[in-house]
Amino acid sequence: MKRMTFDLHADLILADKYRVISRLGAGWEGEVYLVRETSTGIERSAKIFFPNRNPRNRSVRFYAKKLHKLRHCPILIQYHNQERIELEGERMTILVSEFVEGELLSAFVRRQPGGRLQPFEAMHLLHALVDGIEVIHDQGEYHGDLHSDNVLVQRRGLGFDVKLVDMFQWGKPSAANIQEDVVNLVHMFHEMVGGPMRYAKQPDEVKEICRGLKRGLILSRFRTAGHLRQHLETMEWTTR
Ligand SMILES: Nc1ncnc2c1ncn2[C@@H]1O[C@H](COP(=O)(O)OP(=O)(O)O)[C@@H](O)[C@H]1O
Ligand SMILES: [Mg+2]
Known part of the structure; x- marks a missing residue:
């Protein structure tokens, strides 16, 4: 499977909590969207992991734990949480973190x-x-x-x-x-x-x-x- 985009439209709600604002980018492992937490209006970034790059949720677990371990390093983004979502009939994980302007x-x-x-x-x-x-x-x-x-x-x-x-x-x-x-x-x-x-x-x-x-x-x-x-x-x- 070679997937480059989920093509999520603005206003889609993810995991009952996050409203999609726009697409930020993509890479080898996943696609990243700017989202807004609906209850607070706070902006976050949400990385949707391509399932084939995240077997048994290993990549998300590694990234989350590493960001947490290094949370006092100001050059790294802050990890917030992960959510399971369903897209195109497939279960996958999003990793929610600080949104970085730039x-x-x-x-x-x-x-x-x-x-x-x-x-x-x-x-x-x-x-x-x-x-x-x-x-x-x-x-x-x-x-x-x-x-x-x-x-x-x-x-x-x-x-x-x-x-x-x-x-x-x-x-x-x-x-x-x-x-x-x-x-x-x-x-x-x-x-x-x-x-x-x-x-x-x-x-x-x-x-x-x-x-x-x-x-x-x-x-x-x-x-x-x-x-x-x-x-x-x-x-x-x-x-x-
Ligand atoms: N926290 C963030 N804030 C703003 N843009 C981001 C953030 N995280 C990722 N991006 C954008 O999404 C792209 C892909 O994210 P990245 O984590 O590098 O995925 P991959 O592991 O697939 O390369 C980045 O190159 C960047 O453009
Ligand atoms: Mg990258």
Whole structure:
């Protein structure tokens, strides 16, 4: 089964409690709608898990427990509850969480002039990300699915508000899982500054972080988000 959308219409009521407002997005595991709790008017996001991606409710249970365990990490969305619903004659689970205003990082980058951020601004955005993810790594935990469609971003004042959605379970937390997050962070930064087409022209400060996207070179320098943060905060500028 390859399903991309449930195509829920506005005003549909889910689980007797939530009114559908609009579609927020979709991915490999499910489709996400902005909903409003009918009794309070509070906005939430509701992720409807594709049943084939959620056997025995395993994916929902993992995601809910992980979000709860890491509920004091401000970069992650807050879990609220889960509900069983019936759609198209099939029982499935929705996971209700905090609704995050903002734009997907992928879309934000695409609509910048030239479809990329200037290095200095990209470093500020990377800093907001590593600052938040460091708190996760400090607990020995990892995100597991860091890419630009799992990051919601908003400019605020001189910096960025960033939130992460979606996590993937690659097994027990380990140094290797944390390192995978670091490699993915560097890939996101590379995407922010214009990807492979621009790489040759990037200043040394960008290359010092991207390291030709060579996994071994990245990890020999940065093994956790905290290492990346320290580097960004103390790096010397030689260009311009
Ligand atoms: N809490 C949220 N607030 C706003 N938008 C969200 C939220 N959660 C998910 N989205 C949107 O829905 C999309 C799919 O959600 P995600 O959890 O990443 O599903 P998948 O696991 O299928 O990739 C995201 O890329 C994002 O656009
Ligand atoms: Mg996703």
